[in-house]
Amino acid sequence: MLYNDTQNRISVNVNIGHLTPSELLKGHVILITGATGGMGKAISKKCVTQGAKVILADKEERKLHELQKEIGYASHSVCFDIRDISQYHHVFEDADAFFGNIDCIVNNAGVSYHEGDFMNVTEESWDVQMEINLKAPYFLTQEWIRYYRRKNMKSGRIVMMASDTSGMGSTIPYGLSKAGISSFTYGLAKRLIIDGVRVNAIAPGTTLTPMTDDFTHGEVCRATTQGKRALFPEEIAELCVFLLSDLSTCVSGNVFGCSEANICFNNVEREQETNP
């Protein structure tokens, strides 16, 4: 597809490759948080086309219902606020009763307050972003490990959703929370490989989802990025499937930049316009 920006100053050509439907993830049960958002929806649908069963987790009841209807019998949904850690045990037990062993989790739910500058950060914006983006995946993963051990499972996969800002040196809570996710990924991967669990993270650049709509307005062309374009959630979903599948059996402890080399473009000013 060829995209032009509104003033016809930038043109980008985007050809996205797709895995054709297969059984790459057959037999896997995958809990995906933030399932009704842009990235979560693309990942959930892609996992199902590759043969997985998915547990859709989000706080948006109506959207969960619609997505579950769209995906069909291969999905089950659980509605809860990810900040409520007391729910986690129940979430795994409930989902397990439905599909059996949940051997994969995708820690995808997240929020960005787009403060733009260090001086705009408030205690409230700090707390909410740290809670949803870092504390929740930390304790959800801890609860899943308890469940994994209880069930005597031998193989598992975790995919975290970081951000290209996590490797850039950030002064706002979003970037700092995602830097925490990257560090957690490295540490957890070392800790869990002996248990048969692989842990990786994806670090996308600006992707066209509801999270970024207020500054991308759905526009693909973006002068401020190396590749001059924003990304599509479907591109991120392809990598996620690879990391969850047996195509990546020796891959653990990596943070995969998905930003067309933007992660090499270490310009802190860029943060002002494009966080996440």
Ligand SMILES: NC(=O)c1ccc[n+]([C@@H]2O[C@H](COP(=O)([O-])OP(=O)(O)OC[C@H]3O[C@@H](n4cnc5c(N)ncnc54)[C@H](O)[C@@H]3O)[C@@H](O)[C@H]2O)c1
């Ligand atoms: N869109 C981007 O440019 C971009 C770039 C880098 C990283 N990311 C990360 O990708 C992940 C997915 O983001 P997205 O772009 O799809 O955003 P999105 O806003 O479309 O989706 C986020 C989802 O998380 C859910 N969520 C938020 N708070 C929650 C809570 N308290 N409890 C339960 N669910 C909650 C929302 O309901 C929503 O479905 C996030 O972790 C985000 O930080 C996004």
